[in-house]
Amino acid sequence: GYEVPTGDRPDCASWSFSITKGYSASVRAGFVVYKEEPVTSHDAVVNAFESLHSMTNGLYSEWSWYGQMQLWEMIMSRPISDPTSWVGAYTEIMDEKWNAVISGFENCPVLDVTNAKAGAYAWLQYKAPYLGIQEGFVSSFFRDVLGIRTTTYNFGFRGAGAENIVSFYGSGYTEADFTRLQLYRDITVYEEMARRAKIVCADLDASVGSFVSINQWVASAQTVSRRLEAGYADMDDRKRHLKEVVPDLTDRQLEHLASSHEHGDELDRRISTCAPDFSMNCLFKTVGTRFNDF
CATH class of the missing domain: 3.90.1150.10 (Aspartate Aminotransferase, domain 1)
Structure with missing residues (x-):
């Protein structure tokens, strides 16, 4: 199931994937993938997300990701036509x-x-x-x-x-x-x-x-x-x-x-x-x- 889409993608320095949003898209849950080159782009991404590499925020990101998977499974477990879904x-x-x-x-x-x-x-x-x-x-x-x-x-x-x-x-x-x-x-x-x-x-x-x-x-x-x-x-x-x-x-x-x-x-x-x-x-x-x- 939950695999990172690596098929057709542009040759960019980094990619971001959003799996949910809140507050008119001001708050999102997802992840970022980035290359080591060019160095300037790599360093910019690392600097922007440096706080997320801490133990607290890193684990929270992991828990949030798997929590979203559980939420998806619950939402999609029954068809829309079922009033109990x-x-x-x-x-x-x-x-x-x-x-x-x-x-x-x-x-x-x-x-x-x-x-x-x-x-x-x-x-x-x-x-x-x-x-x-x-x-x-x-x-x-x-x-x-x-x-x-x-x-x-x-x-x-x-x-x-x-x-x-x-x-x-x-x-x-x-x-x-x-x-x-x-x-x-x-x-x-x-x-x-x-x-x-x-x-x-x-x-x-x-x-x-x-x-x-x-x-x-x-x-x-x-x-x-x-x-x-x-x-x-x-x-x-x-x-x-x-x-x-x-x-x-x-x-x-x-x-x-x-x-x-x-x-x-x-x-x-x-x-x-x-x-x-x-x-x-x-x-x-x-x-x-x-x-x-x-």
Whole structure:
């Protein structure tokens, strides 16, 4: 079975083989084969992978390689058509998650699901008059109205520029008017999200728990956006301002909204250091595993 492909290959100084990937291909498991000549190429490869030659990393690489073989064998042990197979079960649970997402946002005035049952991410596109309300890395609609932390796609456009986004999607769109929702959580997360979405999308003044209504979200987001240039003296100052622009906020809503806005502002400050390329390496350093999982 698992043999290194040595048949048809170009005459290169080195070759790399990837057997899996993660985090949009930023993390891969595999191996590298390299020649002793030319010396400059050989030394460059050795220098780059020097730490991997240590006992710890060397053994980890070996274990990872054989672990991937075991994973392959488990995944491929039964046909896809078998609902008890790994791929068959995965396909069924993804279908259930998609059904929850699609039903939750059906006829919602704020946004549309544009890629129904296409992949492991839901691509949501906001609609007028709700364009331009969000500005940062985190979707304030999902965070403040639905209680779900996920991102806009402003980093994903990699500095494409507003003019390019407008030329494709139409007038009024910005790079933050889209949300890519990952579907790797438990099915109950998407069922609860759908329940909340149906409530707030059916009534713009309706809210769930300590989260705000769509109308409250609009008022707070637009006003706070203008206030950011002046900044806030402290959390109490932020709360006072929110209460002025959205007077019908309950104490629970005010506490949650002020806290989430402060967290979002801090996150955006961190992420701004990754401009203009917004590489995955930089994003992981600023919002990676040491911080909240998005």
